[in-house]
Amino acid sequence: MALQQIVEQTVTGLGYDLVEIERTAGGLLRITIDLPWQAPEEGAPELPDQYVTVQDCEKVTRQLQFALEVDGADYARLEVSSPGIDRLLRHEQDFIRFEGSEVDLTLKAPIGAAGGEKINANRKKFRGTLERSEEGGWQLVWTDEPPPKPGVRVSKKREPAPMNVMGFTLDELRDVRLAPIVSFKGRAAKSE
Known part of the structure; x- marks a missing residue:
């Protein structure tokens, strides 16, 4: 065998x-x-x-x-x-299982002009939330605003950075992994 x-x-x-x-x-x-x-x-x-x-x-x-x-x-x-906290997503079932999770996505080819004027045309790597698109495919939602530094106050009047959305097919992907985000503050109670 x-x-x-x-x-x-x-x-x-x-x-x-x-x-x-x-x-x-x-x-x-x-x-x-x-x-x-x-x-x-x-x-x-x-x-x-x-x-x-x-x-x-x-x-x-x-x-x-x-x-x-x-x-x-x-x-x-x-x-x-085990697959670990940065597990590779390979199959459609993996995408369904981890829908709504933060992922690191790498495309086979740069997005080109289709990304719009706010996204660099040579960009291949993205980090964002994996979601279902309205057409039934998959999309990544992210913002390019850096997270606030610990201890720094953010004004409530400050305009949030716009959210970017990119639809993709599984054939366009080189690599998709769960983003290894670890919190050392203990387990927080889930809000209902």
Whole structure:
């Protein structure tokens, strides 16, 4: 059996999703796993996000070591990990799952003149909120105003910077990742 099949059967058989298989020149075989995700049904309460734990990675590692040894796969080291806080969005389901999240987006080609006069025509990289467009596609919403510095007061009379919106198709993208935004202030209560 091919390596891809062995890994995919083992990972899905244990109840996880296979995100990525990566081989490096030094013989490292890196497997990225995630917990299965289903879109919430209409009207159903949204379940809290669950994350891959060290115990999940250990369980998959042990099973994969056995399966790869039986098949005689060639690798020097095996590494099983979660997608992380800056996970790569690859499939339509990833975009649906993380709709409304802050993302870092890189286009394959610069936006050209279609971006309007306020956006540099050679720009490829953007950070903004991932949203559904009215046409059913995807769009990125962002502002180029820098965030206020800690401790600096911002006047309430100050005009906010205009919001930019850019629609895109998945074919135009080189890379989309969740923006690794971490707050060290603890967990805040969600406003209802």
